[in-house]
Amino acid sequence: MIGSILFIAQKYFLCYNVLHMITLKSVTKKYSADSMGLNGIDLHIEPGEFVSIVGQSGTGKTTMVKLLIAEEKATSGVIEIGGWDITRISDSDVPLLRRQIGVIFQDFKLLPKKTVAENVAFALEVAGEKRARIRQVVPRVLDIVGLNHKLDRYPHQLSGGEQQRVAMARSLVHRPKILLADEPTGNLDSINTQEIIDILKKINEFGTTILLVTHNREVVNQLKRRVITLHGGRIISDEDKGKYRL
């Protein structure tokens, strides 16, 4: 009884206060006997950090993102977010977790038949937010990413950089404590890449923990933040002010 109360209290507490800290203990993800996503990863990320995760294709970067949003489950090991063990998270708790973590992808994942404002509002609609609050929040978030003048545009009427900014606005609309960015600049030119990185830095300054999965050497080197390098599903380097070394 006390255990379950503590568990609920912990989740509540996580949602509103300390959902910053990420800990992976001996995490392994096997897809098959000869296909290993991650192999015994130990990792600790403090609240408010800006961490770049680099590595060649197939080294487990995206697997790590999928494990952190509970899209996949680890074969062994423990994953904790803000002290909440999500390794064996139940299906009913997954939505709760995902409302606390913002995610953006290389392919933006926007709904083509919805406008910019509707795409951002969608994240609040599925969470059951009231219409009045949605009307209030959406323009504000779009203002942060510099798109408040394109509320009624459709994704196909925007550039790649703008589409990624809409995706960022959508991921921020829940005010997440952690933002996972999986190759967010992979489809963008250097100017748009810089815009996205600047926004990520700005978000980080507000206290949000950022995990940036990237191949982009210039971005990593310019950030001068913590860099974790993966190879063959293992961490081969972890530097506080690292560089892209592959």
Place this chain on the structure above:
Amino acid sequence: MLSGFFRIIKFSFQEMVRNMSLSIMTVLILILMLLSINTLMVVKVLTDESVTAVKKQIDVSIYFNPEATPTEIQEIRDYVSAFPEVEQETFFTSDEVFANFKKNYNDNADVLSSLDEISQNPLGPTLIIKTRDPKDYSKIITALSVPEYENIIEAKTFGDTQVAIDRIHVITTNVQKFTYFLTILFAVIAFIIIFNTIRVAIYTQRTEIGIKRLVGATSWFIRGPYLVESLLFSIISVGLTYLLVDFFLKFLDPYMSVIFEKNNLLSNYLSQNLVSIIGIEFAVVFLLTIISSGLAMRRYLRT
């Protein structure tokens, strides 16, 4: 909570509109299935009514020998009346039978000239017996088929009407079997179509579903629109079927009134049993749509 519920309804309407052709197909098949169920109902009403009408016309005619004495006839009448199964017995004297016969063959010159040639009444008295239940007629006939009455009773008739009842039962049983078959066939087709409608909807919206999950939509929020869609299919198909059935029954009723001498026979049956008919049909359709869409979601919408 309430806003989430309204959003689910909104999304399900969007779904139906986006997959308009499939939605129409699903509703059409459900209507066909419901029409076949309603045909069963109409067949049942008409069968019951036909059997009642035929049963009303059933009686046993006891034709007495013209030479039978009034005492003998009275003895048989008393004997028959004593049966609790007998509802009514009507006696016609020889003269009444003769008069009726002539009346019936009034336009048949051959029969009338034959009677003139005989120049006397060849017909004996007749006793018409009605029982409470047609199956009791055989009991009466058996009771009268004894040697001591052989010289008094010339003939007993009953067989033809039993054949009519049997024939009605055979025809209606076959019609019912065929309609049952049609109902099951339409139910299977409806099941497959609804299953595919939901499957196609899930497939065409896999990006949207993925994004819903990504931003933290609950399982209910993702599945809700499909369940509401099933409910909407049920409501629309039951509603449209009611309108069609009501129209057809009103069209059929004038013809039925000629046969059964009752006005608005079918429409009255529908209005008197409206709640149970609509309730059962809605339950059948909703169960069918819920099971098929549930299976489709279980198969293609894993969390």
